Amino acid sequence: MRTKARFWRWRKNPLRRRSDAAEAWAVLATGVLLATAAPAAGVVTGLQVEENALRQGSDLRQTTAVLTEDAPEFAYTEGGRVRAEARWTVPDGTTRTGRALVQAATDAGAKVTVWLDEDAQLHDPPATPAQATVQGVAFGSIGALGAATLVLGSGWVVRVFLDRHREAEWGREWAVVGPRWEQHRST
Helix, strand or coil, X not given: CCCCCCCCCCCCCCCCCHHHHHHHHXXXXXXXXXXXXXXXXXXXXXXXXXXXXXXXXXXXXXXEEEECCCCCCCCCCCCCEEEEEEEEECCCCCEEEEEEEEECCCCCCCEEEEEECCCCCEECCCCCHHHHHHHHHHHHHHHHXXXXXXXXXXXXXXXXXXXXXXXXXHHHHHHHHHHHHHHHHHC
């Protein structure tokens, strides 16, 4: 019949060492941090990424441009968008050109919507709220996974340190008991 040994590190026991109690606390701390810190890191990271994605789009303004070349017919990107040369007029009246993100197979001379920053430089369209949420969830998951890895790695390092400490302690104790035991065996 097998004896249940649950929570043995927490009970009063003459065989329990300080390193056993320290290991019990380390395991408890690892579990608590894994259950609280990793999800919190994921949520905070996700919310910050989502907010940042939405804030980046708030600095951009929309304007109309005219394509100066035919857009390529094939797009290997999601949404079927490609880069093509376009021309637009900035608020001070000057004309600028650049490679804008447009629908594939759009003919030269077509009017397209482009996004400009405060310096009238081209930018990709801002993230929609749905895209910002997807980015937040993705980076939040990576943040939670990274925090969990850090917590588990730290717990592992503590346990390795405690195991080495216990092994050294056993070696010191064996150095005292071993010679006495050898005397009993030889007689």
